[in-house]
Structures are given as structure tokens and as C-alpha cells.
Amino acid sequence: MYLSRFKRTLCRIGVALPLALALVVPRPAFAETLADALVGAYERSGLLEQNRALLRAADEDVASAKSALKPVLRWAGGLTQSFGSTRTSSLVSSQSTASLTASINLIGELLLYDFGASQYRVEATKETVLATRQTLLDLEQQVLLRAVAAYMGVIEASDVVALRNNNLRLLTQELRAARDRFDVGEVTNTDVAIAEAQLAEARSGLAGAEGALLRAVEEYRNVVGRTPSNLTPPPQLPNVSGNLEAAKALAVRRHPAVLAAQHQVAAARLAVSSNESAMSPRITLQGNYGLSETFDSKRYSRSGSVGVEAGQTIYQGGALSSAVRRAMAQEDAQRANLHVVSREVAQEVGNAYASLSSTRAQLEASDRQIRAARTAFEGVREEAKLGARTTLDVLDAEQVLLDAESTRVTARANLYIAAYAVLASTGQLTARDLGLPVQLYDAAAYYNLVKDGPAKYSKQGQALDRVLRALQKN
Template sequence: MLSRMRAKVVKTAAMGALLVSTAMPVWAETLAEALTSAYMNSGLLEQNRATLRAADEDVAQAFAALRPVLSWQSDIQRTFGTSGGIVTDRSSAAFGQFRIGGSVSNSASFSLLAELVLYRGGRNKLGIDAAKEAVLATRAGLLAIEQQVLFDAASAFMEMRRATETVALRQNNVRVIRQEVRAARDRFDVGEVTRTDVALAEARLAAAQSALAAAEGSLVLAQEEYLATVGHKPGALQSPRSLPKLPASVDAAKAQAVRQHPQMISAQHAVTAAEIGVLIAKGATKPTVSLSGGLNTQEDFDSKSFSRGGSVTLRATGPIYSGGALNSAIRKSRAQRDEERGRLHVVQAEVIQNVGNAYVQLGVARASRASFESQVRAATVAFRGVREEAALGARTTLDVLDAEQELLDARASLISAQVDEAIAAYAVLGALGLLTADALHLNVPKFDPAEYYNLVRKSPASLSKQGRELDRVLKALGKD
């Protein structure tokens, strides 16, 4: 009877250790769907798209500096006053008398003014070029933000898998050990084992319950992170069937990253903008030539008198002495240029290092996953052997529990290694500059960074055809 009880307990433990439910629900969210949701719901992306639109407007404002400035001025004036004194005109009948008189006059004037800067040492054209470089740098920065958003979403997805499967393993472990505790107590009641065996099983149950509580806490944290990153609460998740394809050569990957990583592109455009800034600072030492004109009319309401006229002025101005401010500005712009050049070297070194680090982490994760797969196979064989020996009375219940625990730990380690490998693979994509919605072929509306730029770059008037098209786009964006 006791042998049959022991065999039943061991069989139950085996089923608990080896059979963890893997049935998939009717629908489970894929990693691609999670990335799509994160992309569509990212406030960070929306924020940086607004930053890009602001940079586009800098080009429009720089372009507007090449155009004439038209303005108008209108005045309506009423003057009045009172005066008094002794009449000194001897021919007047009031000679010698003190008289008080008042006066009132009403007039209006209107002026139309125009001014066009013909030459500013090349600063107007250079300002457009600098603004364009800033736009290109901001576009690259937006891609870097997009990569971060998608990497965070991929990490949150995989961490949910780690937490969910770990909880399932821990729950199953607690169920199995509870059965072992009941069996140990039954065997103690009939005198087959000592109180020590029961205490050992109870201690193992307490440890399993503690591990389950920790796993459940990690699951709640993973759910919160998923909600914040992806934009909705996690449901059933479908594990990725394959990892992204990556360059096999680390050296080739580093060269590719230097060519196309958004941070490199942004830093390169920042250097070009800083070099243009030096030319702009030098242009401030050159003369400015402007053409201005005006038309004005003035009417006196108290009489029929009026005046009309106009003027055209060609003006040239230039600095003679500025207290050293212009020279200081040139030196400052050169220092800023050197700063951006230095930052470009730093960014390049970081990009190369990040690629190397990402490949190392991926290699470690792959080796760990392969090792834990071997450990799971070996632990499975060992567990089955201990189970059979326990059924024959050659092993104790504690031996079965130990073997089951080793198998459980191996499986938990394998899950973590698989998750680490997936995260490391997407980290490599990010290091290469390929973790974007376009490169991943996500089903999201295509964002064209040049669309808004093309509408505003020439600073269209609000009543023009292009201005009306711009208003339509702003209304579609909800920014009107």
C-alpha cells in the first residue's frame, strides 16, 4: 500500500514538473502588433514631431528674410488748445484788451512702407542653409526617438513573456509541493517517515510560495511597464517565432552603423550647421545694403487741404567699431564648430562601441540559451530517473523534490535566456539604426518628414493656394 502511495506521489510530481500548459488562446497579440501600438500611441514621438515642425518653420522664417517687408501706418489726430493775452495790434478795435481764444483741428494720415534688404554679407542665404541643416539633424533625431520607442516596446513585450511564464512555473511548483507535503504527512501518520521528512517538505513549500509571490510581483511590474510603453494592458501574448536577421560580421555591422545610424546623421548635420554659423558670424562684419520706400497721404478734416508724397531710399550701413563684440562672435562660432566636430567623433565612437557591445550581449545570450537547453534536457532525464528509483523505494520524496526543483530552475533559466536573446537581437537592430517602423515593415501610417517642410519652407501667405493647403494639413493634425 505504501509503495503504491509513493509511486502515485512521484507520478504526480512528474506531471507537475513536466506538464506546464502551453495551450494558446484563440487570439494572442504578436510582437509586431505590440510595436505598432507603441508607435501609434507614443506621446514622445508626437512631441518630437512637433519639434521637427518647429525646425521646419525656422527655414520658412529664414526664407522670409529674402523678401520685402510691407507695412502700413495710419493716424487720426485731433489737436486743440486755448490761448490768451493782450491784443497788441493797434489797428484792431480790441487793441489793449485781454482776449482768450481756442483752436481745434482734425487730420488723418496714411502711409505705406516697404523695405528690402539687398545684401547682408551673405547672412540671409546662409541662414537658410543653416536652418535646412538643423531640419535634417532634427529628422535624424526623430528617427533615434522612434528607435527608442520601439526598443522599449520590444523589451516590455519580452519581459511580459518572462514574467508570465515564470509565474506559471512557480504556480505549478507550489501545486506539486503541496501534494508532496500531503503525501509526507500521510506517510508520517503510518510511520513510514519521520517528522523531519515532513518539515523538509513544508520548508520547501514555504520557499516555493515565496518565489511565487516574487514572480507575481514581477508580473505586475511588467504589466505596468507594458501599459506605459505599448499603450494598452497586456492580454495573451504570442512569442516571436523567429528573431530579426542581422549581419553576420561585426565589422560590417559597425561600418553600416557609422553610415546610417540616426545619431551619426544628426551629428554630421550639426557640424555642417556650425560651419555655416562661422560664415554667418563673419558676415556680420560686412556692410548691409537695403532699399526702402514709402507712400503717404494726409488730409485736414477742417479744410480741403491735403498732401501726398513718397520717397525711395537706398541705404548702406556697416560696422566700424563694436567694442570687440563682432570678433568675439566669430571666435564663439568657431568654438561651437569645433565642439560639434568633437561631438561627431564621440558619437561615432559610441555608435561603434554600441554595435560591438550589442553583438557581445547577443552572443552571450545565445550561448546561455544553448546551455540552458542542454541543462533542461539533462535535468529532465535526471528527474525521470529519480522518479523511477523513488517508485522502487530507492529514493525518498525529498530526492524527487530536489530533482523537480532543478528541472524547474533550469526551465526558468531557459525562459530568461530566450527573452535575453530576443532583447539583445533588437538591441543590435537599434545599434545598427534599423529599429524603425519602416525597416520592420510595421503596419502603421507612413510618416513623411518632408511633407510639412515642403508646405512651409517658402513661407507661403495664408491666402495663397499653398497656404490653404497648409491650413488643411494643420486641421488634419488637429493643430489649427
């Protein structure tokens, strides 16, 4: 399968880039492969770190929703200063009274039955967690595809600089030859001026290519997290399936964006059930134990109670019914979104295959163009030595050859980007699918620690604290 082949070939070391790249970045002691770039992007992406944190926040929503099904225990205390005066008759002086009373109460409450409203909310948050996991995978694909583009961008820009340098050397030679022929009267001053103009244009083109290389290096540093160093030619292209319809069917089944939309539909459907159940009665178990004592007195009291309470909201200004209708509308929206996402994913597959096919054809055509242009250039240059061609003819032929070689460099970079875009469009451009040598982020590990809402000082809570400290250090 092409994924296993890609895994074997990613780490092959190829021939080093032209010397032009070494003028921009420090020369390293080792060669950097496409696999190294993908690993760097996976491990250093701030976008992935951000959305991993958002996933952990979604995990906590499950614990929060589950808390509605667990006992609630709280305490309340107070200190009351009472004062006043009493008088039994108008002939008897009044008597002042004052007391200071302290009280503390322990209150417990447990939901016994609410017709599934709380459980539906729990299941809805679980579906939201699953949707967030798939969104994280989709972002992972985007990060890795951008890393491929950054890698090929540096290679392309470096090769163009090398071509421009070579063109500059050739034009310098042509200018020298034109001046020599002018000295012996074979050409006019116009030919020399044309050669000088072409050389100036070549210097301008080289400056632009070097600027493009610097920008490509900055993009690579941003995406991969380090400066590119001695990038090797990329490995063999992944063996992408040639069956477009099968690829579209695969993408609709397994693309993270589609799976995320499916979980969002499920969450919206559960939210409807939860809001409908919220209109039903609630049955709770309540308990209370309190202690009250008056200072400067022997009076005190202890009391407790346990009871079952049932209640239901009969009317709340239409808020409950509105919440149900709102949840239904959101479910309709999520279903429509699933339809839109599925069609967009299928379209992306078609676009990726079209881009791959056209780029491959462009690359093959540029190879033929280079062979023909090189033959033409060599012939024109020889004819110019015999006086059958002008200096302008030679320079034009050289420009055609340069354009053909530049087109091939660009087509080669675009071919690799298009091939990996096909993998991304079908949901197969993840670190796991590519077999990258990285510590894969375990999306379920944090969820398993927090899903039951562990107490802070419990064994599980202390383990969670260690995980959080490790995440903050990273």
C-alpha cells in the same frame, strides 16, 4: 535578406501563452503578434508625437529665416491733435489755434545684398531640420526596441508564472506523498516539515512571479497603448550579420544619431559664415507712401519716396566679433560631439553583438542543464520511493530543475531583445526597415508646405490650415 524575412515572419501566429496570462488579462478573440505590438508602439507613442511636433517647429524656422530675403511691407497710422495760440503784438489779443490731423503711411523694404549672411542662416536652419529628422528616427528605434522588450517581458513573466504554478503542483504532490510515508513510518516529521517549508516558499515565489507579470503588463500597456492579449511566441530571429567590423562600419555610416551629429556640424559651420558676413555692409531698397489730412480744413498732403540705403555697423561694443568667436566654438563643440557619437555608436554595436553572443550561449547551456536536471529529478524521485533518497533530496532536485527552466525562459526573452538591439545599434530598427504595416510619418510633407512661408489666406496657406486641424484632432 534578414529584413525581408523578418517582414514575412512578423505576422505568423504561434501557439498561445500559458493559461496564467489569461488570469491577468481578458481572453481575446484573436492572437497578438510581435508585429502588432510594434505597430501599436509606432502609432500610439507620445514620445514620437512630441518629437514630430518639435520637427514641425524646426521646419518653421526655415520659413522664418527665409523671410529676411523677402520684401517687408507694413503700415503705420496716427491721429494728432494740435493746439496753441499766437499773438502778433502786445496790443492785439491772442488767437487760439487747434487742428486734428490723421495720417497713414505704407512702408516697404527689401534686402538687396548682405554678403550672404541671411542665406547662410537659411542653410543653417535647413541643416538643423535634417538633424531633427534623424533625431526623430533615433527615437523611433528606441520606441520600437522598448516595444520588443515589453512584448518579450510579458511572455517571459507569463512563462515564469506557468513554471511556478507547475512547481507548486509538484510540491503539493510531494507534501502529500511525504505525509503518506510519514503515516506508515517511512519518513520522520522532519521530512514533512521540509516539504511544507518548500511549498510555502513556492507559494511565495508564485506571488512574486504574478507581481512581475502585472508589472510587465503595465509596461506593455504604456509602450504599446493597450493591454496585452494572447501574445503569440515571437517569430524567427532576424538574421543578424556575423561580421562585427562590417556592422560597426555600417552603423557609423547610417545610424541616425551619427547623421544628426553630422548635420549639426554643418549647421554650426554655416552659423560661423553667417556671423562673419553680418559684419559686412547691408544694402536695402526702401519705399514709402503716405497720406496726411487735417480735419476742418482743406489741407492734405500725399507723398512717396523710393531709395537705396547702405549701412554697416562699425562698432557695437565687440558684440559682432564675440558672436563670430562663439559660433566658432560651437562648431568645434559639434565636431567633437560627432567624434563622441561615432565612437559611442560603434561601442553600442560591439555591446549588442556581445550581448547576443553571450545570451545565445546561455540559452544553449540552459537547454543542456534542463535535460540533465530533469533526468536527475526523475531519478531522485524514483530512488526516494525505494527509500534510497530523502524528501530533501527530491525537493532540491525539483528546485534545480525549476531554476534551469526559469533561466531558459529569461535567456530566450533576452535573446530576442539582444537581436533587435543589434538592429537598433546599426540603425535598422525603424518602421520602414522592418516593413511594418503602418502609415509612415512623412517628415518632409509639412516642411514642403511651410518652407516658403505661405500667406494665411493663400491656397497653400489654406491647405496648411487643414493639415494643422487634422494634426490637432489626432
